[in-house]
Amino acid sequence: EVQVLESGGGLIQPGGSLRLSCAASGFTFINYALTWVRQVPGKGLEWVSTIGGIGTGTYYTDSVQGRFSISRDNSKNTVYLQMSSLRAEDTAIYYCARSAATGGGLTWVFDYWGQGTLVTVSS
Amino acid sequence: VLTQSPGTLSLSPGERATLSCRASQSVSGGYLAWYQQKPGQAPRLLMYGASSRATGIPDRFTGSGSGTDFTLTISRLEPEDFAVYYCQQYGSFALTFGGGTKVEIK
Numbered sequence: 001e002v003q004v005l006e007s008g009g010g011l012i013q014p015g016g017s018l019r020l021s022c023a024a025s026g027f028t029f030i031n032y033a034l035t036w037v038r039q040v041p042g043k044g045l046e047w048v049s050t051i052g053g054i055g056t057g058t059y060y061t062d063s064v065q066g067r068f069s070i071s072r073d074n075s076k077n078t079v080y081l082q083m084s085s086l087r088a089e090d091t092a093i094y095y096c097a098r099s100a101a102t103g104g105g106l107t108w109v110f111d112y113w114g115q116g117t118l119v120t121v122s123s
Numbered sequence: 124v125l126t127q128s129p130g131t132l133s134l135s136p137g138e139r140a141t142l143s144c145r146a147s148q149s150v151s152g153g154y155l156a157w158y159q160q161k162p163g164q165a166p167r168l169l170m171y172g173a174s175s176r177a178t179g180i181p182d183r184f185t186g187s188g189s190g191t192d193f194t195l196t197i198s199r200l201e202p203e204d205f206a207v208y209y210c211q212q213y214g215s216f217a218l219t220f221g222g223g224t225k226v227e228i229k
Binding site for chain 2: 044061097105108109110116
């Protein structure tokens with residue numbers, strides 16, 4: 001059974017840093033891209049960042065480029081989102097999601113999602 | 124930009140629901156997906172490639188469209204179908220989602 005579990009959210013002051021983790025199981029982790037999508041409670045979905053499977057790259061939405069960094073540890077089946085210079089507008093539930101396929105267009109479609117971790121940026 | 128309409132759809136169980144997703148530019152390759160989200164839950168993938176159902180999705184869900192206009196149709200609403208629905212394009216970077224359509228019980 002495919003499972004995705006986020007952790008690391010919490011309350012952080014503006015300008016601070018936080019690292020989110022996404023632990024996955026039930027599939028060949030190294031073959032799949034993993035993505036972070038965020039959602040302000042009660043609002044819509046926003047793609048944040050994607051890290052490809054083996055041999056592929058990292059991608060970011062413009063508003064987090066240079067502030068967030070996505071990485072993966074294939075030995076631990078875990079993806080990380082290092083967030084720095086946090087702003088109030090980064091407050092959201094952060095979901096980790098698996099790509100629906102190991103390559104092609106479905107890399108950018110998400111079939112398994114975690115339950116999310118809430119990040120609140122406030123003084 | 125993806126614009127979903129209507130914002131809210133008030134229908135009764137058994138009725139047909141028609142949800143629209145309009146793109147400001149043509150979606151390359153028909154690369155459009157639909158997700159369902161219920162309160163307190165993560166999104167669930169329904170459709171991809173505009174018209175392909177994801178694993179386990181019942182056939183009362185149908186996706187159609189191309190270019191800039193896409194539609195998700197639920198032929199007969201079941202109680203579990205009342206939720207918020209989002210479209211997502213993946214034909215060009217950056218990935219974008221629509222603002223959502225809430226399907227509520229009338």
